[in-house]
Amino acid sequence: MIDSIPPVVPAGRMRELAQPELALSGGMLLRPWTPYDAPTLVAAHADPDIRHWNRPSRLDLAGAEARIARWHERWQAEKAGTWAIAPEGGGAVGLVGLADIDLAGGSGEILYWLLPAGRGTGITVKAADRLARWAFDDLGLHRVRITHSVANPASCAVATKAGFPLEGTMRGALLHADGWHDEHLHARLRTDATP
16 A cells, blocks of 8 residues: 655645735735725726626625725635735726636646736736745645636736646636636646746
8 A cells, every 4th residue: 555645735734824925017916905995806807807707796895894804814714825916105007816716636727817908017916926936936836827718818928938838728618798708728837837
């Protein structure tokens, strides 16, 4: 009989780490969401593009504050980490997160969205790359993936530029308001070269 395989990242590792601020170039950073960001979250959940590609439910201010509180609880439960993309000292212009975390298996999935004010700046590429480097170097994951609808070429470009090669297409993988979408699967390994 073979001994069981030890976990890639031991349980408790993420909870032991304070959710960090991660610097990006150009005076931008990734930081934990705060209750002061609730109005931005309400606006994001009303944005047609964010609603189409990310399928969020509509939120009021109280719902946004509760969602932010749940994100902090999910960090402590080692299930997910959610960061605001923001200028230093400023309000959030987007979100990047590490979800579906499997510490024992050493994997997770990056997700992101950006409000219109931040679009076209390349900041999402920097955010996805920076979060992947944190997931590998500080948390200790082995594999991080990004999935998106094949009908969303902007998200495909973000994933590719952030160093996540396209691995394939998952057929009928996600239900959107306009029907089932095939999804691209991109992934990056800890051993891959940094883009």
